[in-house]
Amino acid sequence: MKPFSTMDMLLRVRPHLQLARFRRHMQHLVDEQTAKLSQSERRYRDLAALSPIGIVQGDANSRVVFSNERWREIHGVKDEEEAQGHKWMECIHPDSRPEIPKWMEAMGRREAYTNEIKYLRPDGSVTWGLVQGIPIEDGGNICSVTDITEIKNLQQQRMEAMQLAESEQRSRALQADEHRRQQELFCDTICHEIRNPLNGIVNFAELLLDSLNQRELIMAAPDPDTLAALNAQLVGEREAIEGIALCAQHQQVVTNDVLDLSKLEAGKVSLNNVNFSPQDLVERALKILQAELQRKDITSHLQGLPMTTSGW
Secondary structure, eight states, X not given: OOOOOHHHHHHHHHHHHHHHHHHHHHHHHHHHHHHHHHHHHHHHHHHHHHOSSEEEEEOTTSBEEEEOHHHHHHHTOOOHHHHTTOBGGGXXXXXXXXXXXXXXXXXXXXXXXXXXXXEEOTTSOEEEEEEEEEEOTTSOEEEEEEEOHHHHHHHHHHHHHHHHHHHHHHHHHHHHHHHXXXXXXXXXXXXXXXXXXXXXXXXXXXXXXXHHHHHHHHHHSOOHHHHHHHHXXXXXXXXXXXXXXXXXXXXXXXXXXXXXXXXXXXXXXXXXXXXXXXXXXXXXXXXXXXXXXXXXXOOOOOOSOOSOEEEO
């Protein structure tokens, strides 16, 4: 066998040497890129750890691949180990579940998604998050979650305060309407109470005037019969004067009641149990209307009332 020459040996060994150099170069590039990736991942994790908003990466099945501490706080997840493989959609409150199909459609169209989501923690507490998500190449997604629970609570408190204010306003309006109705009823009652004794005074005055006219005729030709008629007129006139006085007294009572209204509203009116006669009370009321009853030829008769009783 003919021995290899130096040239033949070089030709045979050179490809192997070139391949070894290429392998070392490729390994160097791989190590360099791996170091860069590791550094980039550490930088990403450090930034995520310091971020005031929640950050989560999910796979195509919506399972958590990575999450920072703030995201776990918002969702009520204890630690990173518990978060791994966790289906973040299970944390969504039933009120926000209708948003899930919209999220899936946006991710399927490779579009960004933003909305306010209500979360239900394992301990039963509720949080709100402003969710912003984007799809990534492996079919998964990356989301940021900003805690807006305090803002939502303030909005709820403001809404409740507005509802309470509206309710109080409606209540005040109803009270004002009732107060106005009571005032109208009061004025109507007072007007009737004042008008009745005034009518009595007017009617009694007319009776007195008629009596005076008749007296002038009687005095023009006095005789025993006319004197008897004059005596009867004097009795009627006395009753008319008593009626006028009674009407004036009744009107004074009404006036005092109106003046006592302020005391009633201030709670300064005291009630006393006193004895009174229902029959006398009704007779006085009829006395006020006697002149008008006579003018209309109406006869009144009173019976069956107790003489005395007590009341407030």
